[in-house]
Amino acid sequence: MASSPPACWLRRAAALVLLAFAFFMPHIRAEVADEGDILIEIRRSLVDANNALYEWSEPADSDHCSWRGIICDNVTFSVIALNLSSLGIEGEISPNIGKLQKLQIIDLSRNSISGIIPDEIGGCVDLQYLDLSFNLLSGEIPFSISRLKQLEHLILKGNQISGPIPSTLSQVPNLKVLDLAQNNLTGEIPSLLYWSEVLQYLGLRNNFLSGQLSPDMCRLTGLWYFDVRSNNLSGSIPTSIGNCTSFEILDLAFNQLTGEIPFNIGFLQIATLSLQGNQLTGKIPDVIGLMQALAVLDLSYNQLHGQIPPILGNLTYTGKLYLHGNHLSGAIPPELGNMTKLSYLQLNDNELTGKIPAELGKLQSLFELTLSGNSLEGQIPESLSSCISLNYLNVHGNQLIGTIPNEFQRIVSLTYLNLSSNQIHGSIPQELGRIRNLDTLDLSHNHISGPIPNSIGDLEHLLILDLSDNRITGVIPAEVGELRIISKLDLSSNQLFGTLPQELGQLENLVALDLHNNNLSGEIPPEIVNCFSMIALNLSFNNFSGEIPISKNFSRFPADSYIGNRLLCGNLIGLICSVQSEASTGSASGG
Template sequence: MDKLPSRGNQSCKGSYQFDGSILLEVKKSFRDVDNVLYDWTDAPSSDYCVWRGITCDNVTFNVVALNLSGLNLDGEISPAIGQLKGLLSIDLRGNRLSGQIPDEIGDCSALKSLDLSFNELYGDIPFSISKLKQLENLIFKNNQLIGPIPSTLSQIPNLKILSLQNNRFSGQIPSVIGLMQALAVLDLSYNMLSGTIPPILGNLTYTEKLYLHCNKLTGSIPAELGNMTKLHYLELNDNLLTGHIPPELGKLTDLFDLNVANNHLEGPIPDNLSSCTNLNSFNVHGNKLNRSVPLAFQKLESMTYLDLSNNRISGYMPSSLGDLEHLLKLDLSNNHLSGPIPQELGQLQNVFLLKLENNNISGDVMSLANCVSLTVLNVSYNNLVGYIPTGNNFSRFSPDSFLGNPGLCGYWLSSSCHAPRPAERDIMRMTENLSEKYIIGYGASSIVYKCVLKNCRPVAIKKLYSHPHCLKEFETELETVGRTTKKKKLDWDTRVRIALGAAQGLAYLHHDCSPRIIHRDVKSSNILLDKDYEAHLTDFGIAKSLCASKTHTSTFLMGTIGYIDPEYARTSRLTEKSDVYSYGIVLLELLTGWKPILTKAANNSVMDTVDPEISETCKDLGEVKKVFQLALLCTKRQPSDRPTMHEVVRVLGSLIPPPEAKMFAPTTTQLAPLQSHKVQCYVDEYANLKTPHLVNCSSISTSDAQLFLKFGEVISQNSV
């Protein structure tokens, strides 16, 4: 049997040399404006298996993956790509490629993933794609593709993700898509598709996400969609759908996002939807729905976003809405509601947006004074009477919020309230008392307004959803944030203390609170530092409690991109380990000084990425590696592989030097000794298992091997 050509022998003939020649042919069709493919060369010493974006099989040296995403490549996709027979993955997303998708791409018979999204490709989807029988992911979103969706795509037996959104596809949805049993994600949104939704889509019993919104679909919503029992997301909004909302959708007990807004639906909201107990977001805005708000909605205890606005809903607001304790946004505006505002709405401690305008609501608004997080309120053009509550809760709302209620009197700023400073008065005047029209964005715990000052300088005004319990302390923290944006150098001990302080805060939320609290937005900007650089975890605007009987909760995805747990993003199942992942990202930031991008890590490459300031101030670089290992553990793909925050606290606590040792250590930033009352004496779960007689003592010494034994190998080639 002939030997395979060696990696270094470029004169050998065979597939190794052959694939290199093909890649150079592929490169010719690209306009490499930033010279990112400079190492793609036919020089004798050039090894294409180490070229940028290339992955080879270790035995055959065939190219198995081509990843050129986000490289600003111009030009077209060369037909020569079809000659790379061993390709398993092609990722060209996020470039500026134009032209048509070459038919020859269908010759890559082993291909499992094809991602050409976020380019400028045009023309039809070639029929040759249907020859890719091993294909699992087909992602062409955000291009300029046209024509009908080929029915031959149904011939790909293992296709799990079909993502064609934001193109110019027209015609009807092929009914044969309903035969693609392996589909987990079907996204045809933001196209020009017409005709009806095929009822046969109800056969897709393994599909988790169905996105058909922003098309020109007509007809009714098929009752058969109620058979898609694995469905988490169902978005049919912004079409031309008619008829009723089928009560069969109540069988979708895993559903947590249902959006049918901006259609021509009529009739009542089905009571059956109350069976969707994981429903987190429900939007029927802009239809012709009538009858009343279902009383059974009180069962939807996970609901955070409820929009029934711009319909013909009548009757009283049910008091059961006050049972939706996690509700953040409630919009019932532009309907035919009557009766008083239920006192129970005052129980909504987390709601920050409440819109009831343009109804026939009577009574007073006093109960809303108890909604302490309320930031956006509009009760205008109703039949309300009585006095507007005084005090800071209502001082944030503009007069427009109460217009059109002749019987409503009073002004929400009493003479005993805190008088605004001149700068505050200018801001309020320039933004018309923070009118809605100046809103430029919603954060996790605040609303951001644009204000142009008298000197023509634009500034952003951040208004917290929850009014601070102690205004002076909050202002002090903001001043601290302002000081620590001045590129202070942080020595190693300072970084460890910051990491430990944040970890102690999370450990308290996860393990010592009843019910447990998941922060949901752990990131570096939500960790404030006092004058001694002690860390304070802040911004609980989207925090969520988790009762003791549950291991997780299904919830609408919230948080900050880059810090969100990928498992939470994929399944929408929230656990404490979601915070642990976000904390791991923060830990990597502390170590590197940069916003981290998770990649494969090996033992011999850890120190290459560490901030040089650490190397200069840390006496034992083994400690740095230990924290790096801890960060990688926190960001493991599987939540069960991540440590608890108790265990994180134990590892970091073992690195804090005693106060007397700190006095003689040269540092860049001087810190006060860690106060004993700040050190939480947590019951370590690992100690409970291995040394139950040593619990409740913060002085326990545990070896590195013991600390990481529970999690298996600390760092491997696929640790993240």
């Protein structure tokens, strides 16, 4: 059995420890005191209008570790974290920040700090996290950042930083997150960046980067987020893209990419694929239908042609499908009705033909359906009323026929309904008044006939009502006056008759009223002057008579607002009512 150390040996060891502590303690205290002075120097470069850093003006011999935004090490008392995020601070970053060599975290995000990133920041050799995002910083990214060998997060997004991305950033061996988005960076993406084994997040969106995507991008074997949206990148998508197997988000949108979508892109199991706003050509590869993990697929605003692959119906986890703004043709595949998690479907502005598939009615999670600007035919399927989550429906500018389905009353969540510029006939269903959440109802440029239903007044949230260019008859119902927040009312180019309801004067938020080209008659009700918000009025080409209301807000409307009403008078149209009355009397006696 081993013997215990003699007591005299233990006493000697303890004495040595105390001696060492006594030797180093003054140096530690001196360092700590120096850091207090450094912090006060850093404070002098900042403008603290909210007085958030009032403690920082205390004498340097006070406990700066208790100051706001400061964290110190529990043993050495060195400053290891500086967090001044979202304090409304202005001014500049002091070069003295580089003297805080034990700093591990710097977070100055979401302030209004300007000036440059000081080169001295490379002196913070223990730094692991640097977040200067959403400030007003300018100048270039200092090369000294490459000296920060412990750095894992570099977040500079949302500034005005210019110049190239330093290739020396590839010398930061532990860098996991590099977010330089929303700046003014130029030049090419340094190819050396693609050789990092630890980089997980690369955010470069909204800059002015040029050049081509490198085939080496797939060497980033740990990368899950690759975002170069809204730059000036050109050339084609590398055929090696299928090797980027670690990617979960791939956003190449709004660049100048050309060529076809590589076939092997279907090998990726990514959650988001955004290629919109480029100049991509060719067809949509069928293999995209095998990307089972896709939550968002956006190929909009390219020059893609051909049919929508029916195999896309296999994407049962996809919530957003954007194919609008291309040259896609053929019919909408009924298989899209199998995309049970789909919430956004935008196929507008293509060259699609055929009918709207009844199978779309199975999409009970569908929130937005936009099919406008195609050549779709047939009737609007009643089955769409089963899309109980539908909020936005736009089929404007097709060749749809038939009537407005009464069943639409079941889509109580609908706020936007646009059936305009089709060939829809029949009357407006009374049941539409049950869609109480509607804020926009546009049925213009169709062949709709019959009266405006009284139930229109039940749409209390309506902001825009456009029934123009139809064959609507009857009078304007007094219930229109119940649309208290409406801003635009357009009933022009119909066959309406009768007088204007005085209830129109209740529409205090009405900005634009267009009733031109109808058979309306009688006097303009004086109550209409209570529409104080109105800046656009068109009553032309009707049979109105009497005097134009005299008020300050009515004086702003030009004579063209009343043209084509031969019995209307008033100084606004250059015809004094007494003169017109005498002329009418003389004409009658002469007869």
